[in-house]
Amino acid sequence: xxxxxxxxxxxxxxxxxxxxxxxxxxxxxxxxxxxxxxxxxxxxxxxxxxxxxxxxxxxxxxxxxxxxxxxxxxxxxxxxxxxxxxxxxxxxxxxxxxxxxxxxxxxxxxxxxxxxxxxxxxxxxxxxxxxxxxxxxxxxxxxxxxxxxxxxxxxxxxxxxxxxxxxxxxxxxxxxxxxxxxxxxxxxxxxxxxxxxxxxxxxxxxxxxxxxxxxx
Amino acid sequence: xxxxxxxxxxxxxxxxxxxxxxxxxxxxxxxxxxxxxxxxxxxxxxxxxxxxxxxxxxxxxxxxxxxxxxxxxxxxxxxxxxxxxxxxxxxxxxxxxxxxxxxxxxxxxxxxxxxxxxxxxxxxxxxxxxxxxxxxxxxxxxxxxxxxxxxxxxxxxxxxxxxxxxxxxxxxxxxxxxxxxxxxxxxxxxxxxxxxxxxxxxxxxxxxxxxxxxxxxxxxxxxxxxxxxxxxxxxxxxxxxxxxxxxxxxxxxxxxxxxxxxxxxxxxxxxxxxxxxxxxxxxxxx
Numbered sequence: 001x002x003x004x005x006x007x008x009x010x011x012x013x014x015x016x017x018x019x020x021x022x023x024x025x026x027x028x029x030x031x032x033x034x035x036x037x038x039x040x041x042x043x044x045x046x047x048x049x050x051x052x053x054x055x056x057x058x059x060x061x062x063x064x065x066x067x068x069x070x071x072x073x074x075x076x077x078x079x080x081x082x083x084x085x086x087x088x089x090x091x092x093x094x095x096x097x098x099x100x101x102x103x104x105x106x107x108x109x110x111x112x113x114x115x116x117x118x119x120x121x122x123x124x125x126x127x128x129x130x131x132x133x134x135x136x137x138x139x140x141x142x143x144x145x146x147x148x149x150x151x152x153x154x155x156x157x158x159x160x161x162x163x164x165x166x167x168x169x170x171x172x173x174x175x176x177x178x179x180x181x182x183x184x185x186x187x188x189x190x191x192x193x194x195x196x197x198x199x200x201x202x203x204x205x206x207x208x209x210x211x212x213x214x215x216x
Numbered sequence: 217x218x219x220x221x222x223x224x225x226x227x228x229x230x231x232x233x234x235x236x237x238x239x240x241x242x243x244x245x246x247x248x249x250x251x252x253x254x255x256x257x258x259x260x261x262x263x264x265x266x267x268x269x270x271x272x273x274x275x276x277x278x279x280x281x282x283x284x285x286x287x288x289x290x291x292x293x294x295x296x297x298x299x300x301x302x303x304x305x306x307x308x309x310x311x312x313x314x315x316x317x318x319x320x321x322x323x324x325x326x327x328x329x330x331x332x333x334x335x336x337x338x339x340x341x342x343x344x345x346x347x348x349x350x351x352x353x354x355x356x357x358x359x360x361x362x363x364x365x366x367x368x369x370x371x372x373x374x375x376x377x378x379x380x381x382x383x384x385x386x387x388x389x390x391x392x393x394x395x396x397x398x399x400x401x402x403x404x405x406x407x408x409x410x411x412x413x414x415x416x417x418x419x420x421x422x423x424x425x426x427x428x429x430x431x432x433x434x435x436x437x438x439x440x441x442x443x444x445x446x447x448x449x450x451x452x453x454x455x456x457x458x459x460x461x462x463x464x465x466x467x468x469x470x471x472x473x474x475x476x477x478x479x480x481x482x483x484x485x486x487x488x489x490x491x492x493x494x495x496x497x498x499x500x501x502x
Contacts, residue, residue, distance in 0.1 A: 084467065100469050103357050103394065103487040178354035178368070184388075 009209060014076065016205030020197050021070050021078055028080075031189040032064045032182075039180050040098070045173045050108055050137075050148045051094050052173075060095060063087050080190055082183045091142045101179035106172035107158055111138065111147035113165050120164050130157060222419060223387065223459060223498065224352065224369045225426055230417035231367065231391075231408070232350050233282060238407055239347040239363075240280055243272070245340045248308070248330060262338050264328040273328040274360035276349030280305045281325050281427055281434060282448075298447025301434040311339040319441050326432035348404065354392070362487055363400055365408070366392040369498060377501065387498040389461070395490040405466055405492050412461040412496055419459050419500060421451040457501040464496040 040053035064081065071077040079085065088096035109117075118128055134157075136149030150172055151158050162169055247265045254261040266272060272279065283302045306323060308316045308330060321332035330338050349360040352367045371388035391408060395401035427448050429435050436446035469491040 097471050100471060100491075101354065101392070102471070176355060176358065179392075184371070 009206070012209045013202050013205035014072075016208060017076055017198060017201030018070065018072055020201035020204065021076070024193070024197055025069060027193070028069065028186070028190065029061070029065050032186050033061060035182060035185045036060060039182065043173065046170050049170050049173055050110060050146055053095075053098075055146065056092055056095055059090070059092055063092070078190065078194065080183060080187045082187075086183070090139050091137060091146070093139075094137055095182075098174050098177070098180050099182055101177060102172075102174055103176060105153040105175040106150040107153050107161075107169035108172050109134065109136070109149045109151045109161060109169060111136075111144055111149070113161070113169075114149055117161055117164050123160075123164070127157070127160065131161075217422060217425075219385075219453075219502070220369070220372070220387075222422055222453065223500070224367070225422055226417060226420045226459060227369065227389065227498065228350065228352055228367055229420065229426065231365070231411075232346065234417075235408055235411040236346065236348045236350065236365075239404075240344050241272075241347045242342070242344050243268070244342045245309070245313075246343070248338045248341055251329075254329075258333065260332050260334050262330040262332070264330075264341055264343070266328070270347075270349070270361035270363075272343075272345035273326065274349055275356055276351040276360055276364065277346045278428075278432070279323065279325045279328060280344040280346060281323075297451075298449045300447055301437065301443045303443065305344045307342040308338045309340040309342075310337055313340065318443075322433050322437055322441075324432035325428055325434070329432070331433070357392075357394060357487060362394045362396040362490070363404060364394045364487065365404070366394075368392065383502055385500050385502055389496050389498045391494040393492040393494065394487045395492075398490055401468070401490040401492055405494065408494055409464060409466055412464045412494065414461075416458040416460040418450075418452045419456055421449065421453050423449055423451065455502070460499045462497040462499050464494065466492060466494045468492045 036053070036057065041057075043053070045052050063086070067081050067086070069079055071079060083096070083099055114131060114134075117123070117131055131149075134149035134151060136147065138147045138149070151161060151169065153171070153175075158169070243266070248262040249265050251261045251263050254263075264273070270277070281302055282299055283304055303318065306318075308318070308321060310316055316336050316338055320336050321330050321338065323330060328343075330341070332338060347363070349362075349364040350367065351357065351360070351364065354366055354368070357364055357366055368390045369387050370390075373386045374383050375386075376382070377384040393401060393404050393408070395404055424435055427435060429438065431438075434443075434446060435448065437443075440446050471488055471491075
């Protein structure tokens with residue numbers, strides 16, 4: 001009888017806490033949205049920059065919404081995304097760079113401009129190879145107009161590119177910027193609230209038990 | 217000077233003088249060049265001519281200013297009032313390789329300069345220097361070639377921990393490591409991690425600031441050439457605990473763009489190529 005009561009209590013409270021956590025997931029997503037807006041959307045960026053945080057906002061929110069927060073086995077784990085566990089693949093690679101910080105000054109070289117350079121007559125093959133191997137956002141799922149490479153502003157390639165294109169390239173706005181920690185504030189938000197969520201879950205679980213008259 | 221700045225400086229000194237000691241290098245018989253532009257009618261300035269990469273005089277490096285054995289924290293020896301300027305880390309020679317007495321010149325440890333009078337004529341120098349650049353602001357990273365370590369102390373939480381007075385002070389501390397190869401990065405991580413894990417450092421009072429003056433000379437040396445009277449004070453802040461390093465954690469940082477095309481020369485820059493981060497909580501009780 002005693003074991004039955006204990007097991008029923010555990011099961012009921014476990015379910016209630018899971019339900020409670022699930023109900024608060026929208027709050028976590030909202031907090032993540034606010035943090036993104038506070039930390040990144042306020043930065044003044046050239047309107048033609050291809051690395052504006054506004055471009056990645058929807059994808060970020062989509063991935064933060066679909067993150068696997070709750071892991072339930074015999075115990076419940078509420079996991080908050082961090083630099084290791086969050087999916088930064090594809091176009092969010094740029095966000096990964098922002099969260100880790102980038103050292104040095106860079107220029108944005110749009111993919112269509114890169115193609116112009118690679119077709120330029122008289123340009124040495126070795127130089128073309130160096131242009132081809134520039135690091136950048138070039139995944140197939142990103143529209144061509146949004147793909148770009150990063151060019152060290154002090155390298156000779158920067159001068160060559162600007163000369164061929166006959167224009168000034170846009171400065172990469174997150175050059176030499178310290179890491180922006182998107183997740184530490186999210187963790188703080190959850191830490192502030194998790195005790196009340198657990199208490200609420202326990203109360204609801206016990207109330208449910210009483211209603212089912214398992215307790216006398 | 218307020219507490220946060222003291223903590224920042226104390227940790228800086230601990231990492232530079234104690235933790236990174238295995239990375240001290242020695243140069244012998246490097247030439248000293250007379251710099252007319254910096255000299256006056258009474259003072260002659262000589263600069264070390266070095267072709268080393270990384271330069272010993274990049275920001276955050278410099279020559280070693282304490283003797284071996286005098287660079288530890290000395291927190292439990294209250295009778296010892298301070299640490300003298302080095303006496304065997306730097307040796308200056310004349311053109312016949314005779315050693316010049318160290319009471320006849322001052323050393324600018326940051327820029328590698330010897331400041332003397334026209335009575336002596338230094339020509340060569342032996343010196344120990346810090347191979348790892350340690351800086352306390354992100355923007356200074358590019359001012360030096362790797363290896364560079366950036367110390368960042370931020371994010372404060374203060375709370376009570378007992379009935380009555382006193383508080384627990386927690387700060388977030390991050391060390392960003394920028395190395396020039398995987399091997400060097402791994403060495404740095406291991407040395408730094410082991411010197412933080414389950415360890416602490418004293419919180420110095422720093423009544424006269426840090427070890428070096430604004431011009432790179434040992435503090436007070438400009439006014440008093442007696443090294444026994446110009447000591448770096450090891451006095452600690454009274455009524456407070458040591459700074460403890462808690463929850464030490466390390467991870468390597470691989471920027472996605474630097475790796476995305478998997479070819480040679482795709483790194484954003486040398487500094488972004490071999491990176492790591494060590495984080496911990498800096499805890500003290502006041």
